[in-house]
Amino acid sequence: MVHLSQIKLQFGHQVVFDSASWSIFFGQRVGLVGPNGSGKSTILRMFNGDITPDSGQIIIPQDVTIGYLPQHMDDFNTNQTLMDEVMGVFSHLVEAENEMRELEHRISEKHTPEDMKRYDKLQEMFIREDGFTMEVRVKEILFGLGFEEKDLSQSVRIFSGGWRMRIALAKLLLMHPTLLLLDEPTNHLDMETLIWLEKFIADYRGTLVIVSHDRYFLDRITNHIAEIYDGKVRVYTGNYSAYEEARTMRLLQQEAEQKSQERRIDQIERFIERFRYKASKAKQVQSRIKYLEKIQRTDVEKLGKSIGFQFPKPPRSGDPVIAFEHVLFDYGNGPVFKDATFQIRRGEKAALLGPNGVGKSTLMKIISRELEPGKGKTRWGHNLEMAYFAQHQLDQLNQELNVLDEVWSQSPGITQSSIRSMLGQFLFSGDDVFKPVSVLSGGEKSRIVLLKMMLKNANFLIMDEPTNHLDMQSKEILAEALDEFPGSVLIVSHDRFFLDMLVTKILYFEKGHVREYPGNYSEFQQWYEEKNTPVMNALKPVESKQAKIDSKTRRRLEAEERQKKSREMKKYKDQLKKTNSRIEELSHEKNVLEIKMSSPDFIKLTPDEMTAVNRRYQDVVKSLDKLEYEWLVLTDIIEE
Numbered sequence: 169m170v171h172l173s174q175i176k177l178q179f180g181h182q183v184v185f186d187s188a189s190w191s192i193f194f195g196q197r198v199g200l201v202g203p204n205g206s207g208k209s210t211i212l213r214m215f216n217g218d219i220t221p222d223s224g225q226i227i228i229p230q231d232v233t234i235g236y237l238p239q240h241m242d243d244f245n246t247n248q249t250l251m252d253e254v255m256g257v258f259s260h261l262v263e264a265e266n267e268m269r270e271l272e273h274r275i276s277e278k279h280t281p282e283d284m285k286r287y288d289k290l291q292e293m294f295i296r297e298d299g300f301t302m303e304v305r306v307k308e309i310l311f312g313l314g315f316e317e318k319d320l321s322q323s324v325r326i327f328s329g330g331w332r333m334r335i336a337l338a339k340l341l342l343m344h345p346t347l348l349l350l351d352e353p354t355n356h357l358d359m360e361t362l363i364w365l366e367k368f369i370a371d372y373r374g375t376l377v378i379v380s381h382d383r384y385f386l387d388r389i390t391n392h393i394a395e396i397y398d399g400k401v402r403v404y405t406g407n408y409s410a411y412e413e414a415r416t417m418r419l420l421q422q423e424a425e426q427k428s429q430e431r432r433i434d435q436i437e438r439f440i441e442r443f444r445y446k447a448s449k450a451k452q453v454q455s456r457i458k459y460l461e462k463i464q465r466t467d468v469e470k471l472g473k474s475i476g477f478q479f480p481k482p483p484r485s486g487d488p489v490i491a492f493e494h495v496l497f498d499y500g501n502g503p504v505f506k507d508a509t510f511q512i513r514r515g516e517k518a519a520l521l522g523p524n525g526v527g528k529s530t531l532m533k534i535i536s537r538e539l540e541p542g543k544g545k546t547r548w549g550h551n552l553e554m555a556y557f558a559q560h561q562l563d564q565l566n567q568e569l570n571v572l573d574e575v576w577s578q579s580p581g582i583t584q585s586s587i588r589s590m591l592g593q594f595l596f597s598g599d600d601v602f603k604p605v606s607v608l609s610g611g612e613k614s615r616i617v618l619l620k621m622m623l624k625n626a627n628f629l630i631m632d633e634p635t636n637h638l639d640m641q642s643k644e645i646l647a648e649a650l651d652e653f654p655g656s657v658l659i660v661s662h663d664r665f666f667l668d669m670l671v672t673k674i675l676y677f678e679k680g681h682v683r684e685y686p687g688n689y690s691e692f693q694q695w696y697e698e699k700n701t702p703v704m705n706a707l708k709p710v711e712s713k714q715a716k717i718d719s720k721t722r723r724r725l726e727a728e729e730r731q732k733k734s735r736e737m738k739k740y741k742d743q744l745k746k747t748n749s750r751i752e753e754l755s756h757e758k759n760v761l762e763i764k765m766s767s768p769d770f771i772k773l774t775p776d777e778m779t780a781v782n783r784r785y786q787d788v789v790k791s792l793d794k795l796e797y798e799w800l801v802l803t804d805i806i807e808e
Contacts, residue, residue: 198390366388570603
């Protein structure tokens with residue numbers, strides 16, 4: 169379908185790709201993984217045509233359409249409403265519908281063959297592309313992504329960057345491109361929307377390449393993992409868990425091969441040292457010296473650097489740490505929540521869950537005493553020292569200081585060498601500690617805020633999306649450190665694997681209430697789905713005026729169809745036999761091609777040969793889709 173062949177790309181002195189090759193085949197769902205900075209976003213931009221490699225080939229057949237969702241969204245330069253912006257995906261259908269209305273008016277006044285022919289052509293296209301349901305499809309996608317009915321008439325300019333990303337994602341999902349490229353699509357999604365997106369993508373029939381640090385998401389939707397390592401791309405079959413297992417086995421094998429080689433080299437070196445000056449052994453010594461000069465040493469791949477977390481032991485707090493009873497909070501335009509009743513015990517690790525906009529941030533600010541609670545009873549434990557990590561704190565860092573001084577300002581009593589040692593654990597080493605805060609990336613700023621929180625030596629940590637910008641290995645290290653932390657933790661996160669590693673209690677919003685569930689995220693999700701009908705399945709079909717076809721046209725078409733059935737029943741049965749035979753032939757060819765493409769010998773073919781095989785595979789798959797649909801239609805006709 170799409171091929172990278174011997175790609176080389178360099179930015180300044182940094183080599184991003186060095187003779188990298190990669191083939192993506194129709195129907196694959198690929199998770200693209202690798203350390204931060206390895207080139208994941210870059211390779212997506214190359215597929216999209218935004219970046220041209222220094223050398224090598226990018227082979228994309230002309231019939232492949234690409235939909236690309238970048239990690240960061242540009243501003244929408246439009247005053248269109250949300251509904252109009254997303255309906256733009258179907259602009260050709262809207263234009264066809266308007267032209268059909270004009271033709272209907274003209275035909276009602278004066279019947280001409282040209283107008284009838286044009287109308288029939290437009291109607292055929294409109295029905296084929298399911299134009300009667302385009303508004304329904306747009307609303308279904310937007311509601312699934314968390315928008316509400318009242319949002320449809322709002323200008324897209326009022327939405328934040330996270331919501332604009334959802335708008336762009338909605339348009340891509342409605343376009344159904346052949347190849348869908350998604351760069352961290354889950355960063356701005358709440359849990360319910362994330363689950364909806366998983367289910368939607370499960371039914372997506374195109375090819376998918378996705379960059380994500382959410383391993384649950386990758387496990388549920390991918391069937392291949394492409395790993396970027398040392399400027400190359402290596403592909404594994406299976407989801408992320410299967411990739412981890414295969415990669416671990418490969419590293420163990422490399423270690424075994426390296427140890428075996430080292431033993432062999434040690435034996436040869438001892439032989440050379442022992443007989444170096446013995447004339448009778450001179451020939452054997454020289455041959456072994458030449459062997460050592462030519463031998464290719466086995467290297468074991470090194471895992472990328474990850475952040476080192478180790479929270480200091482805090483002072484002991486009271487128990488419970490916090491206790492809320494029937495707490496209500498209102499900004500003045502109606503209650504954000506009306507009954508928050510829960511407690512967090514000393515040493516507990518709890519997660520706070522709920523859709524965007526229900527009041528999670530407000531509740532965390534009340535807990536951290538940034539806001540005063542409304543009605544109800546609240547109690548904080550004695551000797552309680554809180555530390556609050558929130559994304560907005562990234563913007564509150566002193567932009568005029570360098571990394572070292574910004575962190576040192578938190579704990580001036582600690583020596584500079586100790587601060588630099590801690591910064592080294594957070595991947596700031598050497599001259600990196602003197603970089604101005606103003607030039608840091610979001611991930612680097614996030615690490616500074618985490619380190620400053622550690623230095624507070626608090627016994628109650630409140631964390632709002634702490635895993636944003638962290639790779640999977642660093643997330644696991646953070647989860648382990650928090651699990652060993654003897655104090656209490658309250659976390660808002662949409663990373664389900666992270667939550668399952670850590671939390672033992674769930675606080676969740678439900679219809680203005682905040683309730684408790686004892687258990688981890690997976691247990692809570694199963695219980696909640698059994699208890700409630702998911703919101704995304706509660707959408708009721710909406711009948712639009714466009715779906716109503718002119719009654720005379722419908723009766724004429726139905727009469728013609730009945731006459732055609734009665735005249736051509738035998739012809740349909742003969743065609744069904746031919747279709748069955750052709751489906752069997754193409755199914756066999758499809759199996760043969762899949763075996764050929766999965767064979768190790770396939771990558772030895774030239775790019776042209778691989779393209780030819782893949783093009784034939786696409787043709788076979790498309791033909792099978794058409795034949796299977798034809799079989800279904802013929803069967804229905806005959807049975808009726």
